[in-house]
Amino acid sequence: MPGMTAYAGFFEVCSPKQGEYVFVSAASGAVGQLVGQFAKLVGCYVVGSAGSKDKVDLLKNKFGFDEAFNYKEEPDLDAALKRYFPEGINIYFENVGGKMLDAVLLNMRIQGRITLCGMISQYNNDKPEGVHNLTCLISKRIRMEGFLVPDYFHLYPKFLEMMIPRIKEGKIVYVEDKAEGLESAPAALVGLFSGRNVGKQVVEVATE
Amino acid sequence: MPGMTAYAGFFEVCSPKQGEYVFVSAASGAVGQLVGQFAKLVGCYVVGSAGSKDKVDLLKNKFGFDEAFNYKEEPDLDAALKRYFPEGINIYFENVGGKMLDAVLLNMRIQGRITLCGMISQYNNDKPEGVHNLTCLISKRIRMEGFLVPDYFHLYPKFLEMMIPRIKEGKIVYVEDKAEGLESAPAALVGLFSGRNVGKQVVEVATE
Known part of the structure; x- marks a missing residue:
């Protein structure tokens, strides 16, 4: 699911072209880590933001982002x-909303x-933060x-055709965040909103 | 210029289809009054908002909007x-921004x-009002x-080809707001931001 989300969102909605400058927020998340790798496949320059030094290292050293920073x-x-x-x-691939979008x-x-794709910074607000710079969409003729x-x-099928050989060749890599046991599920869910997870948050209920 | 703006914005950017529901803000303005008429030509249902009873009457009785209201x-x-x-x-044809967009x-x-097309409610704010409901763009898959x-x-040329016969036949009408004399220009400009004008605000410097 994150794979298809990254694939559809990047290739179908962003219409990327070689040499373009791409920014991905929540870039070490399940979708973001793939968007960055897809951007490199197209020949884009890609920068990601994430919420810890470890995540930033992962973006640069494992997922091949050109640059990354800890927001x-x-x-x-x-x-x-x-x-x-x-x-x-x-191209901006939006996963967080709020101040970053502004x-x-x-x-x-x-x-x-x-x-x-998402606005995870906003989902738990009673009233989402306002976004103030929308007039930029007009002056710069931006499509959102x-x-x-x-x-x-x-x-x-097209997605699998692209992914399977590249995963086999190691050109696309993927990291999941596995929590063990059903009792860990609530904390894992809460962790999504504080940015504790890296990649797709999975809860392994039992190993058998 | 307002004609071409309405034409490009409505036909090229909105991609309207017969039977669709169209809302136009600042609808009695130079661009809005034409967008409403174009929407009717395509067979859309169109509602406009404006800032006075007179403007609402104009929208319904002169420009052929299906409905109109005083915001x-x-x-x-x-x-x-x-x-x-x-x-x-x-389809929303946006001329004002802020609370209406939300x-x-x-x-x-x-x-x-x-x-x-514009966000006239925001241009004179030091810090534009925040727009809070952007997550709707995701859940409803909206293009802005x-x-x-x-x-x-x-x-x-395509614009003229469409407009000229329809203006001659009276199928498209147009209202301007003419201020007389250069000395009236500052007040006319200020009037744009309080919604005093109807249609394109023109300043006639001299009649000869």
Whole structure:
């Protein structure tokens, strides 16, 4: 499911082109880690954000992102993005929402694309944070589009055709976060919202 | 210019289909009054919002909108939109931003399109109001896209071909707001932000 989500969201909704500049938030998550690798397959420059040093290392050293940064250590997200994208962002793969989206809007290039996969920073707010820089969508003629993976299930054979040989060759790698025992499930769920997991959060109920 | 803006924004960015439900904000403005008429030409159901009783009358009686309402008299924009679009909105032509956009997001239909032409309610704010309901873009798979008319100037011949016969036949009408004398220009400009004008605000510097 995260694989198909990354595949549909990146290839179908973002329409990436070689040489474009791609930013992925929650990049060490189940979907983000694949989006970054897909971006490299297309020949894009890709930067990811994540919430710990370990995750940042994983992005650069295991998943092949060109750059990565720990958003929790950046007092000014706008300045961080300007550092990694001095010429701006063509494609933003959105997993978090809120302040990050506002900073990205300021750094998008003309005719950029923002693909909304998730907004995990917002789901537990009674009233989601406001996003203030939407006028950038007009001045920069940006397309922002939400998607849900069931609309793309017909692409599953095409997805497998791309993935299977690349996984076998080690060109695409994948990390899961496995919690053991049903009793660990509530904590694992809560961990999603504090950014504790790396990759897909799986709960192994029993090993037999 | 407002004509080409309405033409490009509605036909090229919104991709309207017969029978769809269209909402236009600032609908008595230079662009909005044309978008509503274009929507009727395609066979859409179209509702406009404006800021006075006179403008609402104009929308219904002169420009042929199916319905129109005065947003200043609606304490709850979400409820107003539910009244006019019980089954939701397919296409929103955005001219104002802020609270109206938030209410519209709650009332969009699946795979709807939001075309951002302007956000006049936000231009004079030091910090624009936050938009809180963007997660609707994901759950409803909505495309939101900003545009600027110069990207579409190549369509000018096609635009004239559509407009000229329809203006001659009286099927498309147009209202301008003419202020007389250069000394009236500052007040006319300020009027744009308080919604005083109807249609394109023109300043006639001299009659000779």
